[in-house]
Amino acid sequence: MNSSATVLSPRLRDPAWLKRVFWTCVALVLIAPALVVTEFKPWTLFEPESLKITTRFLGDFFPPNIEGEFLLMVAREAWRTVAIATAGMALALLIAIPLTLMSTSALSISALPGRMHAMPFVIRQAIRWLLIVLRSVPELVWALVFVRVVGLGPSAGVLAIALTYGGMLGKVYGEILESDESHATNSLLRNGSGRLQAFLYGLLPQSSAELTSYTVYRWECAIRSSAVLGFVGAGGLGQQMDNSMKMFRGDEVATMLIVFMLLVGLADYVSERLRRVLA
Amino acid sequence: MSGAPNTPAREAPRTAAANETYRLPPRLFDARCAACWVVAGIIALTVASFWTLDLQWAKFLSADAARKMGKFLGELLSPSVDPAFLKKLTVASLETIAMSALGTLLAAIGGLLLALPASRTHGEDKARWRAITRLILNGLRSIPELVWAALLIIAAGLGPFAGTLALALHTTGVLGRLFAEAVENAPPGPAYALRVQGVPAGRIFLYSTLPQIFPQLLSYTLYRWENNIRAAAVLGVVGGGGLGQMLAFHMGLFHMNETSSILIAMILLVALVDILSYLSRRILQR
Numbered sequence A: 001m002n003s004s005a006t007v008l009s010p011r012l013r014d015p016a017w018l019k020r021v022f023w024t025c026v027a028l029v030l031i032a033p034a035l036v037v038t039e040f041k042p043w044t045l046f047e048p049e050s051l052k053i054t055t056r057f058l059g060d061f062f063p064p065n066i067e068g069e070f071l072l073m074v075a076r077e078a079w080r081t082v083a084i085a086t087a088g089m090a091l092a093l094l095i096a097i098p099l100t101l102m103s104t105s106a107l108s109i110s111a112l113p114g115r116m117h118a119m120p121f122v123i124r125q126a127i128r129w130l131l132i133v134l135r136s137v138p139e140l141v142w143a144l145v146f147v148r149v150v151g152l153g154p155s156a157g158v159l160a161i162a163l164t165y166g167g168m169l170g171k172v173y174g175e176i177l178e179s180d181e182s183h184a185t186n187s188l189l190r191n192g193s194g195r196l197q198a199f200l201y202g203l204l205p206q207s208s209a210e211l212t213s214y215t216v217y218r219w220e221c222a223i224r225s226s227a228v229l230g231f232v233g234a235g236g237l238g239q240q241m242d243n244s245m246k247m248f249r250g251d252e253v254a255t256m257l258i259v260f261m262l263l264v265g266l267a268d269y270v271s272e273r274l275r276r277v278l279a
Numbered sequence B: 001m002s003g004a005p006n007t008p009a010r011e012a013p014r015t016a017a018a019n020e021t022y023r024l025p026p027r028l029f030d031a032r033c034a035a036c037w038v039v040a041g042i043i044a045l046t047v048a049s050f051w052t053l054d055l056q057w058a059k060f061l062s063a064d065a066a067r068k069m070g071k072f073l074g075e076l077l078s079p080s081v082d083p084a085f086l087k088k089l090t091v092a093s094l095e096t097i098a099m100s101a102l103g104t105l106l107a108a109i110g111g112l113l114l115a116l117p118a119s120r121t122h123g124e125d126k127a128r129w130r131a132i133t134r135l136i137l138n139g140l141r142s143i144p145e146l147v148w149a150a151l152l153i154i155a156a157g158l159g160p161f162a163g164t165l166a167l168a169l170h171t172t173g174v175l176g177r178l179f180a181e182a183v184e185n186a187p188p189g190p191a192y193a194l195r196v197q198g199v200p201a202g203r204i205f206l207y208s209t210l211p212q213i214f215p216q217l218l219s220y221t222l223y224r225w226e227n228n229i230r231a232a233a234v235l236g237v238v239g240g241g242g243l244g245q246m247l248a249f250h251m252g253l254f255h256m257n258e259t260s261s262i263l264i265a266m267i268l269l270v271a272l273v274d275i276l277s278y279l280s281r282r283i284l285q286r
Helices: A017-037 A042-046 A048-060 A068-103 A118-136 A139-150 A154-179 A183-190 A195-232 A237-246 A250-278 B034-052 B057-061 B063-076 B083-115 B130-142 B145-156 B160-185 B189-196 B201-238 B243-252 B256-285
Strands: none
Touching: A017 B083, A042 A048, A042 B145, A048 A250, A048 B145, A068 A118, A068 A154, A068 A195, A068 A237, A068 A250, A068 B034, A118 A154, A118 B256, A139 A154, A139 A195, A139 B057, A139 B063, A139 B201, A139 B243, A154 A195, A154 B057, A183 A195, A195 A237, A195 A250, A195 B145, A195 B201, A237 A250, A237 B145, A250 B034, A250 B130, A250 B145, B057 B063, B063 B256, B083 B130, B083 B160, B083 B201, B083 B243, B083 B256, B130 B160, B145 B160, B145 B201, B160 B201, B189 B201, B201 B243, B201 B256, B243 B256
């Protein structure tokens, strides 16, 4: 690098060379402990012992299991996965809609002339914190908790999705409502209409497209996560997949993975179409 | 949602009708409006869902369940603050962060390598591998991290290594697709200038496309890292290391004080990531 006299050929000259080397070194120093902590040993994958199990398991993947009875069971579990997601979303809406209406500052009457009064402000903030707590516990953890309380089965999955998604929907609904044009709502409120009227005739017509599109998107996410929730015993495809994996039934796992991918693809497609129709 | 478009008030002869037709509210269900059918379908789906799932409401709303839940919550209120346990908890939190960071880094590298064959960079590019690479990326992406982890435990054994690989595989699918789109949408001018000079494809990418899209790639990667910290916290539940593995272990043995500390650590970690990402966005947007 310190060859100021000899001119390097343009191919080798790189003004940012030192900077690149420096940042690469920094990155390596930062990554080294991560490699140790995560027990990153790729060669263990290729030890004869584990390689034998892996190849046998993967070898079983083909052909996938397509026995009639098994397929029927998979279809039933796939429906249950969709049903858990849908029921969870319905309950999530029951949580989210009232909490949104209570917490959005767009419907505050005392905030019309100036600052919101202390009491409504405190209540709104408290509800907002409640939504944040609901949302920040991952649905898998909720599911673990509810499996303890209500036992194995779809109830735990439905409740887990209801709580996490209730928090998410409530927060995002509030943001959508507050980011909208407030003129119509404010006029209604100033002229003496109630909060619910102001919401139905002022806020909702403006933002209904955005609200539905977000809800449909979240339904799609709920299907994905309800499939995963089965791994902790909350019913649906995940639970059967977990069972088959524990028994090293590669053929059954392969079928269920294919069904799962088809399900996610279908939900993706339906949600895109729906958003176009409802927008 | 369920409204036919309002018919505009026509210039009709003003006869004194009790109800002027155009003032009537639209009918609730109209066979011609697509949204009505969609809403009816959604209602049917919801009813069918509740109908077919044997949700044990009676059991959940019973006094027994309420007592159990109350006891559970009560026990959660006294987190364990034993120093030895807190040390273990810190290690597990660091493990979670390391898993997510390493998984994201591997995914960024893998995603970039797969994004190149998955993109058509210019008009005459035949992009023979585009369809097959996109299929692979879709496959990687559509299987969630948790399912990858459960699969990889068979090959890599219990522990953070399986979790890291699971994060890396799923994120490779996500980032690969985003990167491929970034490569395809990069301004074509500089690449064209180099190509007409006869510069080979690899160097065109390094000297024209990559410098242009690098900030975008970096922001996608950081965004996925944020998601992956959240995912890594729960991956352990199926045996993929980190906080989740501790949670599954202590919850399984009904160590409620420890469970409570782990849950608090998890929520703090997620909240911390949320706050940091919010702050950094605020700073970057300024």
